[in-house]
Amino acid sequence: MPGTGAHDVAIIGAGFSGIAAATALLKQGVDDFVMFERSEEIGGTWWVNRYPGAEVDLESHIYSFSFEPYDWTRTHASWQELLGYLQLVARKWRLYDKALLSTKVATVTWSESTKTYSIDTADGVTYGPFKAVISAVGFLNTPLIPPFLRGETAFDGDICHTSTWRDELTLKGKTVGVLGTGSSAVQIVTEAERQGRAVKVFQIEPNWLLPKGARDFTPAERRWNRFRFVYYYRRYKLYLGYDLRQHRASHARVGGRVNKKRQADAEAFLARETATRPDLKKLLTPSFSVEARRTVISDTYYQALLSPKVELVPHAVADVTPTGVVDALGKKHDLDMIVLATGFDAANYLSTFRVVGEGGLDLREQWTGGAEALLGLMTPNFPNFFMIFGPNTSGIPLVTYYEAQAKFAAKLVKKLATGRARKITVRKAVHDAYNRRLQRRLAQTVWTEVPSYFHGTSGKIISQWGFSPTSYLAGTRLARWFGVKLE
Incomplete structure (x- = not known):
């Protein structure tokens, strides 16, 4: 079990996006990380959402990791099968050795003098310092109760x-x-x-x-799915369908x-x-x-x-x-x-813990008018802090987005872990220009018609991505090259 001392990275959350972050770090050779999970098991959404009939809305082949194919029994997996899959992936990559289960993060605090974060948990224990923090908690995690x-x-x-x-x-x-x-x-x-x-x-x-x-799936379909070429052909076909559907936000654009x-x-x-x-x-x-x-x-x-x-x-x-x-x-x-079945408090991103950045700024205060970040990944005044499933990254297929976001974070975290940088910040001019462009596109969609969880308290659309998944993948690569500053 990880100790309370210094580590390169803290990952908050051990569901789909947390596993994506952890495996991306390992692929980059960064293995000194800790995963904080408030539930008693790895699985995230599919550990807590275990009500009768719960299953995913996306096809199993696309709602899974590109690097971990699986012998799915259904076109749309049940929560039991998805949970089993996630825990299988976690065991394969030895993530249980990195995980602190039943450990709820309360506060994440930046220190300018050391260029690190400390983490305080709900039970009063302090962990760190950490060179970087990756939030992998999403935004559909605080139930709305009448x-x-x-x-x-x-x-x-x-x-x-x-x-x-x-x-x-x-x-x-x-x-x-x-x-x-x-x-x-x-x-x-x-x-x-x-x-x-x-x-x-x-x-x-x-x-x-x-x-x-x-x-x-029929027995014959499952036999064919075990052939790697067939599996990835079906996955790519699904991806292409979603990509074309969302080109120029055609699925949501007025007209x-x-x-x-x-x-x-x-x-x-x-x-x-x-x-x-x-x-x-x-x-x-x-x-x-x-x-x-x-x-x-x-x-x-x-x-x-x-x-x-x-x-x-x-x-x-x-x-x-x-x-x-x-x-x-x-x-x-x-x-x-x-x-x-009343949904979640989706307007408040990262509502389950507090983040304190440069100059003691609270992230919730910065986001009073609605959460925003460069491609949902980084936000000004919070160096070395990365997000998966951050603001305006709700698009289909979700896991493809998670993997792209995890890769973005892991490649930059590697620079911190190897000493090539101590502080990574998002370029504010790029961040602001991006969000202005994004909101102009979102204003042309039917998402503006009625109030929903897509909107923040100010009415701004804070959850949805207004372009295709391929454009998002390209954007994360460009952001890594031009959107951040290394010190």
Whole structure:
């Protein structure tokens, strides 16, 4: 187990992006690092999101590391398979030897005199110094809980957010209330309809849905996938499809060709699935464009809503009682279990720990108007501090972005580890020009239509990437050459 003393690098987080950072460092010959993970196991999102029905929205071949192919059983992997994959990769690269599990980072503090960071954990232990810190915690990690459900409540049954699901919980034979209609909600509604006695879905506003096409691979497909050429052909084909779809943000640009097609596909899917229930179709039709909020991918949600066991309540929950909830119209609903599929506090990047940079500046104060960084990687006044899945890097395929970001950080960290530099900062002029250009592009998209987790408190779009994945990969290389200053 790593000690509390000096190390070259600290990685905060041990999920997909943390593993990407660790393996990138090892490829660069940097092996003196510590991984801090607040959970009791490696796995990140796929350790904490273990609710019934949880699975990835992206295809397994593309939602995995390019350097670690795997014998996937499904086109879209379940949380169990993804967790097993991540832990397999961690064991192969001996990352458990570098990991401090059940260790929550509280504060990261820069020292100008030593050009290093120290890390204080929630249990009061100080680690370091570190020549560099890589944040690999993403931004979907602080659950949003309605005010009336925080702390102790009057409800006698089980209450659980999807990201804090407990293994002992069960949906079987229960009347389940699901708050929310996003990606997590549609998955758990399907399972609640299958296992429970009754389901009530509380919908503030509907989302657009597109079919997922999820299924098990056939034995023949799995045999073919074991051939390296076939595996990478399928991976590249998926990548190319996403790259073309997002060229010039066509999937989200107002009037974009891809956006128009996805709008037509979503409308046709809704009409087809609710052909026998025009009343339900009306309730499920959003008032905004496809992609204005995160488009939900599901083969089963509409069918679950057609079940006689399921009731769609087109109102928010306003209060909780010992036996259930009260909706916004004052109607009481008796429930055995309340599942919160209410999402995350995505507007506050790096909300799980505090970062103090040059001159004692707090990163949260710098980002008061909305988080921003050069390609989501580095931000002014915080030297030697790198981010994976930072501001404006939410794009598909996610793991490709993680690998590019990890490579950017690892190549620069190598310079610190080998003594070729002591301090690496982002060039403010480049950072500012980049963000102005990015926001001009984002202003042309449907993401500006309605409030969503894409926006910061100021209304600026802080999560989305407005170009193709290939342009992002090229950008990280250019940023390493022209966007940073070494001292």
